[in-house]
Amino acid sequence: MSSNGQVVLLAGGVGGARLAHGLQAHLGPGLTVIVNTADDVERHGLLVSPDHDTVMYTLAGIDNREWGWGLAGETFAAADMLGRYGEETWFRLGDRDLATHIVRTARLRRGDRPTVIARDLQRSLGVAATILPMSDAPVRTEVRTDDGWLAFQDYFVRLHQEPTVHEVRFQGIEDASATPEVEAAIQAAEAIVIAPSNPFVSIRPILDVAGVAAAVQGARARRVPVVAVSGIIGGAALKGPADRMLVSLGHEASALGVARQYVGLIDLFVLDRIDAALEAPIQALGMRTLVTDTIMAGDPGRARLAGEILQPALDR
């Protein structure tokens, strides 16, 4: 692995943040994370960008390890007061986290680009890597349930991912294009990694932004390795509804089901030892496989998995 390696990670929230943290331990500023912004949501007039912020807090080392989300030492005094004012409180924002949304929203209203704002927030927190919103244009995921179309966070947070998802769409995607920063990062990449994030609501929106999938294909044409990591282990998602979504969207809740989402896009698929029996059918999809321990326990576990992914990706 070259320590000057330029690596791009496509990522959603928590699972993506952990792998990003492991990759940053190896690559430092060589890592660029392109994050999903299709689960952004406006709360109390403030723009919240959950995946970006989860990755940012994690890479800054101020994430709350105990909870698995949010900021270390977070408090909820403002949220309690918002509740007294009759505001909906199902999307509960911590006091420190609120500061992020306040600064972001104020700068957006002044006309600054989301990418520029995000970079400034990251620098303020001392993040070594670069985290890029997938686009500067607003894109919003919606899921079709038995009760019709729902905004993503309605489904994800308010309804605790309980409704069955029959369809996914990304409002605004037709007007979203890759930023110059996203294009340059993919152009410069020596390896591209797809995080163990939800293929349908975390990775797909990134790939559907005009210019992103084409840039990834362009990198492949230059023999840049593209690697995906399974977020499904033993048929279950470590976090979130990816396993149930795989089934309700007509697929198989397994690492094989995940690998099928990336056919034609990736060269290497990373799956857990527990799923080793799926190696042959996954290879039959036209990709190499790497079987390892994909559960990232603590900082050492994150760095280990990142190292194992970078080894075959960068030392060709």
Place this chain on the structure above:
Amino acid sequence: MSSNGQVVLLAGGVGGARLAHGLQAHLGPGLTVIVNTADDVERHGLLVSPDHDTVMYTLAGIDNREWGWGLAGETFAAADMLGRYGEETWFRLGDRDLATHIVRTARLRRGDRPTVIARDLQRSLGVAATILPMSDAPVRTEVRTDDGWLAFQDYFVRLHQEPTVHEVRFQGIEDASATPEVEAAIQAAEAIVIAPSNPFVSIRPILDVAGVAAAVQGARARRVPVVAVSGIIGGAALKGPADRMLVSLGHEASALGVARQYVGLIDLFVLDRIDAALEAPIQALGMRTLVTDTIMAGDPGRARLAGEILQPALDR
């Protein structure tokens, strides 16, 4: 004193809030406070309305008695994080207080009237009285110092009221008019009280809003008593720069200097025992006087002073 008395109080921040609290103890929903909004300020993209909020928190019984400002049990986690992001932190907003500004700003952006928003916030906190912004139009106090014109909170908070004030102006005042609610409250008033607030930057902007001074004069013509309470005791302001402003604006730093600001507007001037010697010169201005203890110690002190003011005002 009639318990059905409809009383209007013109007020700024802390001193006004204390007298408002005492009046509310007697009048409950019979009290309407018309608050100065000319020291409103935008911070981090949020509209902060310090005088309104000080009066609201005080009337809701959730003010911080120890500090004399802000909310009881207030914390500053968001402010610390805003500082990490490089935001100016001289106007430090507490976590609970932030919720107020977040709700206000979100509703303003949706097009709601400041008066309607303020009333909803007050009701949420269980305030018995009515607190009305002096106008729905934005007005901003500026003070001329040796370094030129400064926005009020720059002078008041950032520079700790240290510069000498040579002149005061209210940006936007020419476009500000009394709301229907303010007009109706003055119309219905059986007594009008001017709080022991700063005459130049708390009371003057209220009176300069088109329609307010005329409505007060109309009330006087209907023999509604108008009472002012001195915020200067023994030549010094209990809080804030009113004493220094009196001098730098060419007046006398005394209860007499305050009374002179209200000549032709009030019938009764309330001054402290310590200033009893000023009774005769104040009466010579064409107003009656009430000499009492004007320092409000705790809830009993607030209610006592309020009662003493209401006695001559309502039992004519």
